[in-house]
Amino acid sequence: MSALSQRRMRPRFDVNGWLFVGPALVLIATFMIFPILHSLWMSFQSGLGMRLSFAGLKNIYRLFNDPLFFMALKNTFIFFLVQVPIMLTLALITASLLNSPDLKFRGLLRTAIFLPCVTSLVAYTVLFKSMFVANGLINTTLINLGIVDTGIPWMTDPFWCRTMIIIAITWRWTGYNMIFYLAAMQNIDRSVYEAARIDGVPTWARFLYLTVPMLKPVILFTTVTSTIGTLQLFDEVSTITGGGSAGGAAGPGNSALTLSLYIYNLTFKFAPNFGYAATVSYVIVFLVAVLSFLQFYAARERKA
Amino acid sequence: MISYGLKQRLSSIAVYIILGLMAFISIFPFLWMVVGATNSTSDIINGKMSFGSALLLNATTFFTQVNVPLIFWNSAKITIIATVLTLLISSLAGYGFEIFASRFRERLYTLMLLTLMIPFAALMIPLFMLMGKFGLINTHIAVVLPTIASAFIIFYFRQSTKAFPHELRDAARVDGLKEWQIFLLIYMPVMRSTYAAAFIIVFMTIWNSYLWPLVVLQSNDTKTITLVISSLGSAYYPDYGAVMIGTVLATIPTLFVFFAMQRQFVEGMLGSVK
Numbered sequence: 001m002s003a004l005s006q007r008r009m010r011p012r013f014d015v016n017g018w019l020f021v022g023p024a025l026v027l028i029a030t031f032m033i034f035p036i037l038h039s040l041w042m043s044f045q046s047g048l049g050m051r052l053s054f055a056g057l058k059n060i061y062r063l064f065n066d067p068l069f070f071m072a073l074k075n076t077f078i079f080f081l082v083q084v085p086i087m088l089t090l091a092l093i094t095a096s097l098l099n100s101p102d103l104k105f106r107g108l109l110r111t112a113i114f115l116p117c118v119t120s121l122v123a124y125t126v127l128f129k130s131m132f133v134a135n136g137l138i139n140t141t142l143i144n145l146g147i148v149d150t151g152i153p154w155m156t157d158p159f160w161c162r163t164m165i166i167i168a169i170t171w172r173w174t175g176y177n178m179i180f181y182l183a184a185m186q187n188i189d190r191s192v193y194e195a196a197r198i199d200g201v202p203t204w205a206r207f208l209y210l211t212v213p214m215l216k217p218v219i220l221f222t223t224v225t226s227t228i229g230t231l232q233l234f235d236e237v238s239t240i241t242g243g244g245s246a247g248g249a250a251g252p253g254n255s256a257l258t259l260s261l262y263i264y265n266l267t268f269k270f271a272p273n274f275g276y277a278a279t280v281s282y283v284i285v286f287l288v289a290v291l292s293f294l295q296f297y298a299a300r301e302r303k304a
Numbered sequence: 305m306i307s308y309g310l311k312q313r314l315s316s317i318a319v320y321i322i323l324g325l326m327a328f329i330s331i332f333p334f335l336w337m338v339v340g341a342t343n344s345t346s347d348i349i350n351g352k353m354s355f356g357s358a359l360l361l362n363a364t365t366f367f368t369q370v371n372v373p374l375i376f377w378n379s380a381k382i383t384i385i386a387t388v389l390t391l392l393i394s395s396l397a398g399y400g401f402e403i404f405a406s407r408f409r410e411r412l413y414t415l416m417l418l419t420l421m422i423p424f425a426a427l428m429i430p431l432f433m434l435m436g437k438f439g440l441i442n443t444h445i446a447v448v449l450p451t452i453a454s455a456f457i458i459f460y461f462r463q464s465t466k467a468f469p470h471e472l473r474d475a476a477r478v479d480g481l482k483e484w485q486i487f488l489l490i491y492m493p494v495m496r497s498t499y500a501a502a503f504i505i506v507f508m509t510i511w512n513s514y515l516w517p518l519v520v521l522q523s524n525d526t527k528t529i530t531l532v533i534s535s536l537g538s539a540y541y542p543d544y545g546a547v548m549i550g551t552v553l554a555t556i557p558t559l560f561v562f563f564a565m566q567r568q569f570v571e572g573m574l575g576s577v578k
Contacts, residue, residue: 014404014406016400016404019400020400020483020487021412023453028453032453036427039429042430109323114330116333118508118562119555120512122514122530122533123550123555126542126544126547127333128333130336130348130542130547134349135351137336179570228423241538263425281423281425281429282426284425288421
């Protein structure tokens with residue numbers, strides 16, 4: 001249908017448009033826009049619990065002198081920088097393997113690989129925790145296979161604790177991201193691949209120079225959503241470390257303390273300081289904004 | 305020199321091995337969960353991978369520690385109400401933004417998409433205070449309210465609405481149907497698979513949600529199954545046998561929804577990426 005006739009068919013009174021989008025806009029204004037502005041205002045305040053008074057930049061000063069904050073920042077970045085690339089690469093490779101035309105059992109394999117994301121973050125974390133205990137399934141299996149001599153200290157060593165969390169998150173989210181890639185791949189014309197194959201382009205080159213560029217919008221989408229997700233990491237680290245329990249460190253040497261977990265602790269566990277917690281939360285807002293911008297920018301540059 | 309056919313066959317075997325391994329790793333924790341539910345805690349933490357005889361004991365422990373029917377009812381109530389409202393409000397908005405496009409609303413749409421980047425941690429404290437002001441702390445309404453208007457689901461519906469045939473709308477309007485009737489009687493039935501995919505995503509997100517319910521629901525009789533599993537599972541020495549019963553019970557509804565609607569889900573996903 002042409003643009004002109006579309007315009008002609010549009011209803012004259014705009015009231016319908018507002019009736020359709022109105023309820024959602026009101027809810028978003030009340031439960032997203034207002035709180036995020038309120039939180040910005042609170043970040044300039046300090047005090048115990050709900051009794052806040054204006055503190056100017058005191059919270060920012062505290063932020064830069066807070067070793068726990070820097071620990072949380074470092075951990076969050078480790079999870080983000082290591083986990084997101086591993087997971088997305090894995091998802092992309094799996095999707096393109098699943099997409100080969102004469103693959104048997106495709107539906108079955110796809111379902112199996114997607115299945116982890118029906119589990120709740122809390123439930124799967126408990127499952128992983130029970131598999132990674134000192135003399136548990138993973139260590140026993142690794143020893144029996146001769147890969148290690150003594151069990152890996154998953155729960156007591158900072159490095160291995162982070163590794164376990166990264167393995168767990170990758171298990172949970174790879175299939176989810178793979179579905180997006182698969183869906184996008186169905187829209188790529190098969191004849192392009194056929195032509196490349198007949199021209200003798202090897203598989204890896206077809207993947208790198210055909211699949212990846214054509215999937216760029218979806219890759220960007222999954223990168224941004226995964227970044228946002230990882231920067232907000234909470235459920236897993238809270239469950240693995242018992243971060244909800246008062247006072248205790250989050251994992252060995254606070255190795256599982258993420259920014260979100262720290263904010264939660266600042267708000268509900270330690271002597272509650274809503275103002276300072278709001279300041280820390282704005283660090284996440286800032287990081288998400290900057291990283292998303294960089295990712296959009298990087299994706300745009302290469303297209304030109 | 306390996307012949308082309310042999311090379312082809314070897315590489316396809318490699319594909320099956322890789323995918324098979326991926327599938328095995330993906331499914332294994334589910335097996336571990338089911339097997340674990342039948343084993344004692346000491347067997348579980350020693351990595352026993354065969355069925356045991358502690359199922360009844362674990363179930364008894366779990367059902368005495370937790371008021372299972374109440375907790376399940378809480379989870380079900382929150383999930384069903386929130387899912388239905390989310391689908392309704394967000395699909396109305398997605399449809400509205402696409403069909404009744406105006407320059408001003410387009411700006412609001414962009415602003416709305418920006419809210420996708422707001423981390424929940426930054427909303428948690430003001431939302432908690434807001435709910436306190438409304439007197440809604442420790443109620444299920446407080447859990448449901450902030451989830452209803454989801455920018456992601458609105459975006460998803462708007463993308464899918466692009467595939468909704470204009471001819472249908474025009475014909476309906478010529479027949480004298482009002483806008484809300486077109487939405488209710490034509491759009492909703494036609495977009496079944498879009499709704500199904502959104503249903504799966506929203507249902508799972510809410511059934512599995514943790515941080516916000518953890519903040520808002522403070523007494524034991526309002527808690528959800530996810531909160532209960534977390535508090536049992538994050539103990540220093542958890543009773544894994546009992547927790548496994550909980551994880552099995554918590555996973556059954558999402559598994560059921562997924563398998564019941566899997567075909568529509570895949571169709572819906574494809575529709576949104578096009």
